[in-house]
Amino acid sequence: MTATRADAQKILEQLAGPQAVLRDDQWTAIEALVVHRRRALVVQRTGWGKSAVYFVAAKLLREQGRGPTVIVSPLLALMRNQVSAAQRAGVRAATINSGNVTEWDDIHRQVADGGLDVLLVSPERLNNPEFRVQVLPSLAADAGLVVVDEAHCVSDWGHDFRPDYRRIRTLIAELGSGVPVLATTATANDRVVGDVAAQLGVGGGDTLVLRGGLDRESLHLSVVKVPTAAGRAAWIAAQLNSLEGSGIIYTLTVAAARDLAAVLREQGHQVAAYTGASDPAEREQMEVDLLANRVKALVATSALGMGFDKPDLGFVIHLGAPQSPIAYYQQVGRAGRATARAEVILLPGHEDAEIWSYFASVAFPPEALVRKVIGVLEPDRPLSTPALEPLVDLGRNRLEMVLKVLDVDGAVQRVKGGWIGTGQPWTYDEERYRTLDAARSREQQAMLDYQNSTSCRMAFLRAQLDDPELSAQDRCGRCDNCAGSRFTAEVDERALDATNDRLQQCGVEVAPRRLWPTGMAKLGVDLSGRIDDGPLEGRAIGRLTDLGWGTRLRRLLDAPDGPVPDEFVRAAIAVLADWPWETRPEAVMGLDSSAHPVLIRSVVDRLGRAGRLTNLGTLHYRPTRRPVTAVNSAYRVAALHDAWQEPDFTALQQVPRTVLLVDDVTDTGWTLTTAARCLRRAGVSEVLPFVLAGVS
Template sequence: MLSMARGSPDILAGMVENTTTQAATDLRRDATEVLRRLVGRPDAEFHEGQFEAIQALVEGGRRALVVQRTGWGKSAVYFVASLLLRARGSGPTLIVSPLLALMRDQVAAAERAGVRAAAINSANAVEWGEIRGRLEADEIDVLLVSPERLNNPRFRAEQLPDLVRRMGLLVIDEAHCISDWGHDFRPDYRRIKDLIRELSDSVPVLATTATANERVVHDVEEQLAAGTAEVFSLRGPLARKSLRLGVLRLSGPKAQLAWLLSNLDALPGSGIVYSLTVSAAEDIARALRDAGHVVRSYTGRTDAQERAEAEQDLKDNKVKALIATSALGMGFDKPDLGFVVHVGAPSSPVAYYQQVGRAGRGTDNADVLLLPGPEDRAIWQYFATSSMPDQERAEAVLAALGQNGTMSAPQLEASVNLRRSPLELLLKVLAVDGVVERVQGGWASTGRPWVYDAERYQRVAAARVAEQNAMLDYEHTEGCRMEFLSRALDDPAAAPCGRCDNCAGAWYPTGIDETAQQGAQSALGRVGVELEPRAMWPSGMDRLSVPVKGRIKPEEQMGSGRALARLTDLGWGSRLREIFEGQGADGPVPDDMLAACVQVLAQWGWGERPVAVVNLPSRRRPELVRSLAQGLASVGRLPYGGELAYAHDGPRNGPGGSSAFRLADVWEQFSVPAEMASNVQAAPGPILLVDDLADSRWTITEAARTLRRAGADGVLPFVLALNA
């Protein structure tokens, strides 16, 4: 008995080991069967690391982070794990996914594989009731939601509590978005940390990303652990051997566009041409289409249905390229994507690699070319701080909510001098900090104290600058470009690729034919943008002592107007930015700019020709505005009626801020001089009203109202630049 007793621990250990080994064997067999059903191939096997991640989730119930290149098969991990957990009696998997495009692809892939999947997002609210019923009937294996749904009052109240109670697996796709240090940080993703804390320790959690350096990895691991769990991390080599990288430095937008016109068709297959701004994407797409290329634009202004159609056209090779902003990014899946070209560089090597990683997933070769632009840094600077709250404005929002209770975004605009987009982003940041919450009817304060974390935001801002400098280093490096990107991702397997332009010589064409140069010149010389009139007064003007609401009276409205160009346009936008962003002295409108404005007027197609020209007064550029109005009057053989006068002290705050505050600043701040009034009243037709810049459009709207009230039959606005 003593001998048996002494041997018992070894015997028991052997039995446990045998049992554990058998369990792992059984799990691998079952997992392989599911994988083969998913991909529809009887010989399919797991890539290195895939089964280990599945095992950690299914057997260990662990928190796991998988950092693997696009195309490695991260979705196979969570789909296989989901079905195995469901077979063991677990509840549905919840996948937090950042983009509608990604959701569409994931739902379609799941359904093809027999996984019962559904998505809840802003585009399918009418289906929420049906999906909830299917969840209650246990007829859904995988539910995909956007991070924004986690802050939706209806979703939080009606569906999230039951999901938390029944959840079998939580998946956080594109998990670098959790991190302040991630290249695509999103405030709503930070709510996931709170969701993890609500889960039972027995519920496995999987976070996946293809682009994360060590700093992001550590940050995500801490959030997954939630202070209690050990995280299983799996990290593989991130470089893709199929990509052939290159950088071609050209003089500016004209040369970039001419290169595309000359060489787009020579690029392999179909692909993506990225630009940094919406206007640039639309300009490039229009120029390419006019030259006979089959392309479509894809931006934040593209509606959901058109986005889906554009994605499908690219997948079906019906277009040579989508001309896109970063709106087409994470999750778009076309294994045979042949090329990615950037007109203008993203602000960090990590962000750049995330976008170029769309190419070459299922092919041996794909071309990736960067055409950096002279204006890249200015665009980077704008976006670098857009996700970080301004202390003064944050405190103003909290004070307004504390004083007034629940307020809608339009009501807050009338209380805080901040435009809708940055206001909503600020509210998201404050919500994840726990000091405001979205409720029925708008936003409310939680009453919790808030302290501006200046040190944190300074560190993030410094990191953004370092990333921008690293992107410039990538552009100028004489070493291997793939190795540079891999090192930026802290990939221990970083090594020379032997394929990029620095390793093997320039592989891309550098020639630009004369026809393309002429086409680029014509496209960038295009003039004229519609300036739409305001039809409604901003909400909450009574809070600012301005007695208006609802629709602007027709007899006080201006008509549809024109601008020479947007400030963000590739062509005239560059010249206009020099004027409006520069520190140079005021001066008369340049001759070529005046000629372009005359061309806009010639193409206007107005129903009734203006009978006189007047201009707004300007404190910053009086000579520019006055000379523009006088020049248009002279060329058009119209009387120049002078300029409006400032009433009282005139506007003080300048462009920017919320619509409500901008209107309050200009309200009744213009007057019609006596010598102008008689001409305005006598003129049997509309007045052409000239200014330099339309930003919120409330300055020119109020000036037009002043003219209409003074007797003008109509007002047609014209400005040099539209800031939109």
């Protein structure tokens, strides 16, 4: 039976309602997949109907007796929306992801028994050893259709590159004859389109490429420049109720999302903070609340991004600019899909570039480190990621990224029990990584240009995405540059003062380390298991990414070393006054520092005098200690182990029972842990860490 356009229209009505009409370009894609079994690359704006294409095609192929459709999808929010959409069209769909581990076995059986029309999987699942052996071969042999959603993730030129996505090419290479492949994305410029086509093998002469215009007539773009972080938060609080419907407020960091959500809630707004640090069940409930308009907004990091489907989303605000116009277009594309008007507002900050620089610091590492990873892996002895950490100086997230890239390149392989080396030759593509860094820098400059542009903002974004339908004369007629500003940057002084007071509240917890890194024996250090002689829970004035204290703390630590300014002393005393410690400290001591020795000594002196604490001076490093340059936990501990000179308390009447231990900044917590251990060995009973700034 050959599928017809009438058949497709009928399924579309089941999917989207009786009012839905299949467009010519959608039928072109469906016909290519279902009738001609071709490969297709569809680059169309958010709201065009890409998911309708693959769900209709899946149903038609199933009715022809073809196997289930496999959809590779990147985010839980997207998967949940897609499963719901499929079920509305009578498509039997299920998803395998990190949030439904208890259902995996049952879903595997449904695949084997032919009980599913559509299986949505995360790219990470494609290289899970059990899934790869037990499920993937039958899918590759019997699939009716393979869909790669948000396909720009395949390309490291894209704004959201994920190494796991490149594993899809293995699945595609093993497909049975005549199995069509569809790759879809809304955010890809010419370079990304070419790279996706090459990575997925969908760029041959028989591939259908559907690429449409990217103008979104409902979006009204504005840039509002408010000079301070507190002012920007107060501006959002003042404007939120004037915006139609519900929406998303994006921030660049988890700390900023939490800070802003707290400010807005205190002023009576129904909002919630949605970040990658949120529990998966909490994130799902927040998505449901936004869909049902039970909240005015979710204050979110990029964890709430691709594929979140609320057609009537009324606005998207950015507190801080993403580092790429392409990423920005993708996020604002969540708004106005089924509304006549949606406000899109960017509130850039001077600190944005600092945050971009931090994200750039976790890019692909130098060749020597990558080859070290390859060198320590053997072909017949799997090593888990934690077991690898003591052997290579890479942090956990960066190490996992490197392993995934090497796996795709064939140099290593993930197996049950960890990772093994394959012995295959591998080339470090230095030119590509260097060119990629340069491209990232150009994107960041383009984002700055967008903020300062006096021309049409939508045309600017479309140009960044190489919109094939954009002409030199195009103007949207809707943005603040085309139609005039709807919003001013003015902030009520009383509201600003109230917001500033809230953000200036200082004091965040510094959680103690509970366990030593695994595999320390490999580095010659006899530490393992629970940490029984470390510090108690500590405090910091704030985080470097906070809306309130972040900017001032960064400036303090970036400035030349000198005595602590009075405002930080007042903040420190306020934190100490609110600290619910069980035992008040008797003494205060600073940690040795090459960057801020004067700053730390002055903090110790001022706190000692204010709290009438015995000033123990500085806990010094041993002259023979190794420099602490590592980012990896195991390597840091190895460098810090026995690095401290045991203090001499003989001049005191007795060893102080509780010591306040002062440092400038804490990131991993290992410096405080090893220093506290040294003090405990010298007879101190409890160590209370106090730092000026936490990193996260």
